[in-house]
Each structure stands twice: as C-alpha cells, then as structure tokens.
Amino acid sequence: MTTGKPVALWAVPCSISTAFERVFVERGDFKVFHEPFSASYYYSTERRSNRYANKESKDEYNHESILAEIIEPREKRVFLRTWPTTQRAS
Secondary structure, X not given: OEOOOOEEEXXXXXXXXXXXXXXXXXXXXXXXXXXXXXXXXHHEOOOOOOOOOOOOOEXXXXXXXXXXXXXXXXXXXXXXXXXHHHOOOO
C-alpha cells in the first residue's frame, strides 16, 4: 500500500491539462481520477450547479465521499485533475 500524497492538478478548461493527465495514465503506476469533483458539483445533495437539476441528487456524490475515495489506501499513488470551479469553499 502506498501512503504517498495524491498528485493534484487544478486547471482551467482548454489548458492542455488533459494531455498532462495522459502522461500519468500511460505511466501505469498511478490511479488516475479524471475530474472527480464534477460529480459533486452537478449531482450531490450539496450541488453547486443547476445544469442537471432534473437528475436526483445523491449522497454518494457529496464532496466528502469523493475525497474519501481519493485518499483511501491503495497499491498505486493517485493523480487527479479537476477544475477549480468544482471545489467546495471552506
């Protein structure tokens, strides 16, 4: 099990961040999360966007649930790429 901290990239859309993310995918020694907090932003009970307001909100998409999945112990280190707008304010 790895105890290394996740490697995180917060990037704005259209900034070539997907190409950077792809490097971690191809390495094979990282578990990659692609925009993991977007589920919380759009579908959680604490959603910050009304874009998919017609979809039922779910606790499993709440920020804490997603963060717990990212930091759980695993064989590979974690890389995540996400947008600053999907983050919850402290």
